[in-house]
Amino acid sequence: MNDPRLLDGVLVQWGERLFYPGNRRVPAAPGGAGIGLRARAATVRQRIERTVARAPQVMVKVTGGGRGMVAIAAHLRYISKNGRIPMEDDRGNQREGREALLDVAGQWRLGGSRIPEKSERREAFNIMLSMPRGTNPLIVQRAAREFAQTELANHRYVMVLHDHQANPHVHLSVRAEGRDGQRLNPRKEDLRRWRETFAERLRGWGVEAEATSQVTRGTRHRNERVWERKTGLSREKRQERAEALPSGMKRQALQGWAEIMSALAASPEESDRQLAQSIGQYLGRLPAVQAMVRYQAQQRELPGIDRSPLTMPSQERRGPEMER
Numbered sequence: 001m002n003d004p005r006l007l008d009g010v011l012v013q014w015g016e017r018l019f020y021p022g023n024r025r026v027p028a029a030p031g032g033a034g035i036g037l038r039a040r041a042a043t044v045r046q047r048i049e050r051t052v053a054r055a056p057q058v059m060v061k062v063t064g065g066g067r068g069m070v071a072i073a074a075h076l077r078y079i080s081k082n083g084r085i086p087m088e089d090d091r092g093n094q095r096e097g098r099e100a101l102l103d104v105a106g107q108w109r110l111g112g113s114r115i116p117e118k119s120e121r122r123e124a125f126n127i128m129l130s131m132p133r134g135t136n137p138l139i140v141q142r143a144a145r146e147f148a149q150t151e152l153a154n155h156r157y158v159m160v161l162h163d164h165q166a167n168p169h170v171h172l173s174v175r176a177e178g179r180d181g182q183r184l185n186p187r188k189e190d191l192r193r194w195r196e197t198f199a200e201r202l203r204g205w206g207v208e209a210e211a212t213s214q215v216t217r218g219t220r221h222r223n224e225r226v227w228e229r230k231t232g233l234s235r236e237k238r239q240e241r242a243e244a245l246p247s248g249m250k251r252q253a254l255q256g257w258a259e260i261m262s263a264l265a266a267s268p269e270e271s272d273r274q275l276a277q278s279i280g281q282y283l284g285r286l287p288a289v290q291a292m293v294r295y296q297a298q299q300r301e302l303p304g305i306d307r308s309p310l311t312m313p314s315q316e317r318r319g320p321e322m323e324r
Helices: 004-019 037-052 069-079 098-110 137-151 188-204 226-230 235-242 248-265 270-284 287-298
Strands: 059-064 087-089 124-130 157-162 169-175
Touching (some): 059 188, 069 169, 137 157, 248 287
Antiparallel strands (some): 087 157, 124 169
């Protein structure tokens, strides 16, 4: 693939589907050379490099929400350890102690539409931002602060750093009603964007964090079903179910990786060919790929265990397009 524009087109086309689902476009790389397609392809390259290098994955999770001031005050007491850990509000003020807790609760109760003691709807959302063990807690706190200033600027919130557990994390309690009266209602696409924002802020502080979805990473994490435990399935049977063939979405993600790897492998640039090799090594270790290889070998659809049809399709024969 001697024309760099063709390679950039493949990277952007499949990169959007791997890293920016939901009809979102690849943004231009910050400070990247060139404009348009070239800069967007540079962003995809960066995300590929971080993913295959297994950069730490951020976690952003909505852990619940208070239905009234009783629940909100209880959560504030929990995350601040009853006032012993400093809280930081949306104006950057740090406060601690029981008096500070009472003051924050009073401000939230009357700051906008009055929050009753008990409510039928969520009056606050509890959000947790976390990084793996070994990450500098102060950097997690700084990145969380910048995340909140970007994504939650319209809302009152309180953030508390927990660095006494294995994974450093920040708890954010956010008043659902914004200053303009609009209510926070996190959806799946919001959580996806929040992860990307948090990872970007961490990278700004020198931490090579990523926010790649499980489907894109080819992982098969699945919570054990209650009925599986209650039916008395053996541990071996439960493991067998967990190692079942990947879903259609994961197969399509693998197809996206294969198309990108094939295009990079045909590049005249040595760095591109090395990146293609890194992708191949990354895919070869994925449980989803290993499951497909075992299945194909068992069905005798391939002579022996041949990984090439999964990881290096020909340019002439292209797989089905990935769902958006």
